[in-house]
Amino acid sequence: xxxxxxxxxxxxxxxAVLEKAQQEMLDWHGKGLSxxxxxxxxxxxxxxxxxxxxxxxxxxxxxxxxxxxxxxxGASLQFSAIPLNLLGKNSKADxxxxxxxxxxxxxxxQRYGDINVVEAGTSINGKLxxxxxxxxxxxxxxxxxxxxxxxxxxxxxxxxxPEVNAPLVTDLSSSILSAPIxxxxxxxxYAGAQKNIGPAGLTLVIVRxxxxxxxxxxxxxxxxxxxxxxNDSMVNTPSTYAWYLSGLVFEWLLEQGGVDAIxxxxxxxxxxxxxxxxxxDFYANPIFEANRSIMNVPFTLANANLDKLFLKEAxxxxxxxxxxxxxxxxxxxxIYNAVPLAGVQALVNFMDDFAKRHQG
Amino acid sequence: xxxxxxxxxxxxxxxAVLEKAQQEMLDWHGKGLSxxxxxxxxxxxxxxxxxxxxxxxxxxxxxxxxxxxxxxxGASLQFSAIPLNLLGKNSKADxxxxxxxxxxxxxxxQRYGDINVVEAGTSINGKLxxxxxxxxxxxxxxxxxxxxxxxxxxxxxxxxxPEVNAPLVTDLSSSILSAPIxxxxxxxxYAGAQKNIGPAGLTLVIVRxxxxxxxxxxxxxxxxxxxxxxNDSMVNTPSTYAWYLSGLVFEWLLEQGGVDAIxxxxxxxxxxxxxxxxxxDFYANPIFEANRSIMNVPFTLANANLDKLFLKEAxxxxxxxxxxxxxxxxxxxxIYNAVPLAGVQALVNFMDDFAKRHQG
Numbered sequence: 001x002x003x004x005x006x007x008x009x010x011x012x013x014x015x016a017v018l019e020k021a022q023q024e025m026l027d028w029h030g031k032g033l034s035x036x037x038x039x040x041x042x043x044x045x046x047x048x049x050x051x052x053x054x055x056x057x058x059x060x061x062x063x064x065x066x067x068x069x070x071x072x073x074g075a076s077l078q079f080s081a082i083p084l085n086l087l088g089k090n091s092k093a094d095x096x097x098x099x100x101x102x103x104x105x106x107x108x109x110q111r112y113g114d115i116n117v118v119e120a121g122t123s124i125n126g127k128l129x130x131x132x133x134x135x136x137x138x139x140x141x142x143x144x145x146x147x148x149x150x151x152x153x154x155x156x157x158x159x160x161x162p163e164v165n166a167p168l169v170t171d172l173s174s175s176i177l178s179a180p181i182x183x184x185x186x187x188x189x190y191a192g193a194q195k196n197i198g199p200a201g202l203t204l205v206i207v208r209x210x211x212x213x214x215x216x217x218x219x220x221x222x223x224x225x226x227x228x229x230x231n232d233s234m235v236n237t238p239s240t241y242a243w244y245l246s247g248l249v250f251e252w253l254l255e256q257g258g259v260d261a262i263x264x265x266x267x268x269x270x271x272x273x274x275x276x277x278x279x280x281d282f283y284a285n286p287i288f289e290a291n292r293s294i295m296n297v298p299f300t301l302a303n304a305n306l307d308k309l310f311l312k313e314a315x316x317x318x319x320x321x322x323x324x325x326x327x328x329x330x331x332x333x334x335i336y337n338a339v340p341l342a343g344v345q346a347l348v349n350f351m352d353d354f355a356k357r358h359q360g
Numbered sequence: 361x362x363x364x365x366x367x368x369x370x371x372x373x374x375x376a377v378l379e380k381a382q383q384e385m386l387d388w389h390g391k392g393l394s395x396x397x398x399x400x401x402x403x404x405x406x407x408x409x410x411x412x413x414x415x416x417x418x419x420x421x422x423x424x425x426x427x428x429x430x431x432x433x434g435a436s437l438q439f440s441a442i443p444l445n446l447l448g449k450n451s452k453a454d455x456x457x458x459x460x461x462x463x464x465x466x467x468x469x470q471r472y473g474d475i476n477v478v479e480a481g482t483s484i485n486g487k488l489x490x491x492x493x494x495x496x497x498x499x500x501x502x503x504x505x506x507x508x509x510x511x512x513x514x515x516x517x518x519x520x521x522p523e524v525n526a527p528l529v530t531d532l533s534s535s536i537l538s539a540p541i542x543x544x545x546x547x548x549x550y551a552g553a554q555k556n557i558g559p560a561g562l563t564l565v566i567v568r569x570x571x572x573x574x575x576x577x578x579x580x581x582x583x584x585x586x587x588x589x590x591n592d593s594m595v596n597t598p599s600t601y602a603w604y605l606s607g608l609v610f611e612w613l614l615e616q617g618g619v620d621a622i623x624x625x626x627x628x629x630x631x632x633x634x635x636x637x638x639x640x641d642f643y644a645n646p647i648f649e650a651n652r653s654i655m656n657v658p659f660t661l662a663n664a665n666l667d668k669l670f671l672k673e674a675x676x677x678x679x680x681x682x683x684x685x686x687x688x689x690x691x692x693x694x695i696y697n698a699v700p701l702a703g704v705q706a707l708v709n710f711m712d713d714f715a716k717r718h719q720g
Binding site: 001002003005007008009010011012013015018019021022025026027031032033034036037038039040041042072073074075076077079080081084108111112192194199200201202217218220221222223235236237238239240241242245318320321326 | 361362363365367368369370371372373375378379381382385386387391392393394396397398399400401402432433434435436437439440441444468471472552554559560561562577578580581582583595596597598599600601602605678680681686
């Protein structure tokens with residue numbers, strides 16, 4: 001029996017995708033071998049890889065002057081690759097700091113350039129929030145401005161896309177494909193696959209062509225965007241099975257009606273969960289309403305001594321991986337695209353039952 | 361029906377491994393989710409990851425003073441990571457050049473240090489060979505000596521382990537686990553997974569502890585061996601599914617009797633195929649006998665005009681991916697651990713039949 005999986009990442013995948021992968025595991029399309037046993041340069045595999053890219057381009061409406069790269073190493077390797085590729089003659093970049101992931105990105109970038117850190121976290125009525133852009137001290141001449149759209153650990157999300165003059169770079173790891181986004185507003189978008197795209201081991205980079213060729217000479221060629229773009233992400237053997245699975249996820253998303261349609265479901269899921277939490281004296285969410293993530297919902301119990309019992313009973317009810325990140329504690333429900341509305345309904349029903357049994 | 365797959369990589373996996381992965385795809389050990397949907401920090405996943413490492417240590421008899429890292433990016437990213445980690449105060453390294461892969465490694469290393477290239481390819485009686493070590497012009501003070509044990513494209517393999525004074529570093533991508541090897545003779549061993557370990561997207565690094573902490577400061581933290589060792593290869597989310605599948609391959613190898621046992625099968629397979637080629641006027645292998653790879657067997661047909669027909673008929677006979685690398689042409693049969701003796705027998709029978717029908 002499949003449980004509901006609220007893991008922050010690696011995260012739930014659509015059951016239909018896993019069923020298809022299962023069915024094709026030993027013999028892909030009658031070819032006598034698994035897709036993971038094929039050369040990445042074979043006609044069959046290249047067709048799979050190209051279809052995945054085409055479907056992603058359709059889902060995100062990616063303009064033609066952007067390259068889509070399917071890389072390895074996680075978003076964390078991009079924390080280095082981005083400054084190594086984009087800080088050329090101009091070694092200055094702005095990094096908006098809103099939480100743990102944007103901090104990791106800027107710490108890594110500090111090895112390679114002159115990083116202007118814009119502190120954008122604040123508190124409004126005791127709730128965590130992101131400051132107004134008008135208060136940000138941006139550089140006049142940054143090579144780019146970096147932000148993490150959705151802080152997976154904190155559950156803090158930008159309400160919109162910042163308007164800046166320099167190329168805008170964003171870590172979309174935990175929000176990509178969850179809502180429509182205007183790609184043309186960005187210089188570069190990157191995302192680890194293991195939340196809304198596919199399994200861990202694949203990293204997407206969507207980069208505007210004019211930014212491809214600014215890399216420093218000492219950059220490892222595997223990290224070089226221009227080289228990967230020229231070689232269709234196959235400078236060396238890519239993570240072929242993860243790429244294939246991501247393609248299945250993109251097909252599934254198109255079948256669901258695309259990003260607009262899944263966004264509606266995501267809003268319904270988020271409203272149901274936040275609405276219940278707000279209506280309860282037993283649960284609380286620490287984020288200012290305008291900056292609440294629609295993907296990662298952290299919450300606390302009125303009595304933290306009940307945390308362990310909550311997690312155990314949740315698991316007994318097939319509601320998995322609700323513990324908050326080890327750095328913050330409490331609970332967190334990650335409700336990515338692959339978590340259905342029924343999963344959030346089951347979670348809310350359980351939370352309500354648990355609260356009634358344990359309310360003082 | 362499963363065909364025999366002679367692909368050089370991504371390569372054949374044991375059918376039993378794929379069957380187990382298929383069975384566990386939607387619901388791993390009754391937990392209600394796929395292993396690829398689990399947090400890499402969950403108890404269940406960590407146990408899988410640790411067992412994979414323990415089994416590999418047993419298979420290769422890895423001494424305790426070596427760390428085993430499960431990384432991303434392929435052997436090609438290690439071409440950079442190795443000099444970035446090992447060239448500290450001493451920026452000099454020796455690279456033995458025997459073919460395309462050792463050349464790629466040394467070209468990447470040249471970005472980071474003073475690389476002494478030792479040309480070790482030669483010709484003996486018209487066959488490609490590796491020169492005697494006594495003729496190599498090694499540096500007196502290299503930080504390390506690098507070689508590629510088995511040149512996957514050329515089918516050229518070292519007859520033994522070179523004896524050098526500096527730490528020895530080797531690319532074992534296409535020969536790891538094919539034959540016993542004395543790990544204690546090395547400073548560092550690395551291998552892309554997609555030949556004898558598991559699917560693409562995982563890279564193994566086995567590194568002696570005293571070499572861990574020599575990295576330059578500007579190295580991306582994901583590439584830093586000391587950081588990865590300290591964090592059990594989880595500085596960020598690793599390629600969890602590839603790691604799990606590799607663990608299944610290691611279990612399968614132990615069931616086969618370990619590396620000694622599979623080595624005997626590999627020798628039998630190689631002797632059968634080389635023996636047939638040598639006995640034939642229709643086929644030829646270009647490698648000097650002592651340096652023939654037991655994993656990658658390149659061969660040519662007497663009449664290259666028949667290459668396409670050979671490949672088509674082979675495919676009709678469920679013998680897949682026999683085309684040589686695009687840079688050299690001809691044929692190549694990669695006969696990794698997962699290709700059974702019966703597969704090589706079927707190949708030889710087909711080759712013999714084809715030759716009889718087309719011999720002049």
